[in-house]
Amino acid sequence: MNLIPPPEPDPATMEAVHASVQQVHAGIAAMRAEIAGSVMGQSSVVDQVLCCVLADGHALLExxxxxxxxxxxxxxxxxxxxxxxxxxxxxxxxxxxITGTTVMAESASGRRASIFRPGPIFHGLLLADEINRASPRTQSALLEAMEERRVTVAGRTHPLPEPFIVLATQNPIEQEGTHRLPEAQIDRFMMKIIVPPPQAQTLERIIGSTTGTAVYEPQRCISPEFLCAATRLSRRILLAPHVNDWIAALVIGTGDTAIGGDVPDLLIAPCSPRAAIAVRRTSQVAALTAGRLAVSCADVRAVLPSCLRHRMSVSPAAKGRNLTPDDLVDMLLEAVPSPAEEVMN
Incomplete structure (x- = not known):
């Protein structure tokens, strides 16, 4: 199944927007089914990664x-x-x-000139495997690429392909031989997604799938053009003013005790504005992949932990209480209830 990109809808006709949303919804459903053939028991992780990819963001898988x-x-x-x-x-x-290098090469005429040889970063999807095993200096080579979609080598700037998405994997920081990512880099990841070990039933399926001779080969479901069109369409998903204000309050609440209660005192620093942008974009994609035209508070709740956990550096006081970033997200949601909850109260 290889779907064509949805047409750009006419802003004046909601019917056209709805038709495009349904086409993207069908394409994502087909992709989920295809991925499930290879990756077993990780449907929540798959949904979060696809959400980040469709939002044109980078994801960190731990x-x-x-x-x-x-x-x-x-x-x-x-x-x-x-x-x-x-x-x-x-x-x-x-x-x-990672980025590539400039080398001296001799042309057919015998003249020597510098030639840029691009590195593996010049791909639409970059797998940065075990990113926290490299030194901080090497990790920082991705900073310009992740933010500006370009790299500068020997004083020359080279644009990266569109889309350009980094999916990085890392082992828990407690493991030997790993380095904590620089704060400037970790903030450029739209989401940090926790990949849990498989449950017993899933593990039995995995074991059974490795005993046969057949190997499942995933097939292409959509095109890169479809992906780019879906990303553009996601920006058209409606975000009501009260939902937008709630997202802003949640992020501001990480640094303001008048809004976030005890949460700011349990953090070393508040979340950056990138956190609010990440929540907005991924909640729009969550609504799109569900086939809806507007973001709900439930969409925001669903993406909030993955958008905030890596941006929350817990304080010594929080560590003393054995609190994790996810615990602080729960506390933040209690301190800053959704507009619907405020009406009910």
């Missing part, structure tokens, strides 16, 4: 080795038709191994 993080990224690349590059991050990796 989980112990063997939970299918790399397999998931490869399967998404196959299902979307995106050209995938891969960088295996190691302690001896250099920035030029």
């Amino acid at each position: 989980g112990v080795p063997g939970t299918g993080k790399t397999l998931l990224v490869r399967t998404i690349a196959a299902a979307t038709g995106l050209d995938m590059g891969r960088v295996q991050f190691t302690p001896d990796l250099m920035p030029a191994d």
Whole structure:
């Protein structure tokens, strides 16, 4: 199944917008089904990654080795038709191994000139595998690329393809040989998605699937053009003023005790404006993939933990109470209720 991109709807006709939304909804459903053939028991993780990809954002996948993080990224690349590059991050990796380098080469006429040889970052989908095993200097090589979709090598700027999406994997920071990502880089990830170990029933299915000779090969369901059109359409999903104000209050509440209650005192620093942008964009995509034309408060609740957890640096006081970033998100939601909850109260 390879769907064509939905047409750009006429802003004056909601019927055209609704038709495009339903076409994207069908395409995403087909992609979910295709990915489920390779990645078992991780439907919530798959939905979050697809949400981030459709929002034209970068995602950080965290989980112990063997939970299918790399397999998931490869399967998404196959299902979307995106050209995938891969960088295996190691302690001896250099920035030029990612971005590329300028070399001297001799032309047919015998003249020597500098030629840029692009690195693996010049792909539509970049798998940054075990990103926290490289040094902070090497990790920072992605900063310009993730924010501005370009890289600068030897004083020359080179644009990256469109779309350009980084899906990075990392092991828990407590594991030996890992480095914490720089704050400037981690804030550029739209979402941080926790990949849990498989449940018993899922593990039995995985074991059974490895005993046969047949290997499931995911097929392309949509095109990169379809993906770009879906991203543009997601920006047209309506966000009511009261929902927009609630998103702003949630993010401001991470730094203002008058709004967030005890949460600011349990954080080293408040979340940046990128957090509010991430919540807005991913909630629009969540509504789109559900086939709806407007964002609900439930959409915001669904994406909030993945958009905030990596932007929340817990204070020593929070660590002393064994509080995690996800616990603080729950506290934030209690301190800043949704507009519907305020009406009920």
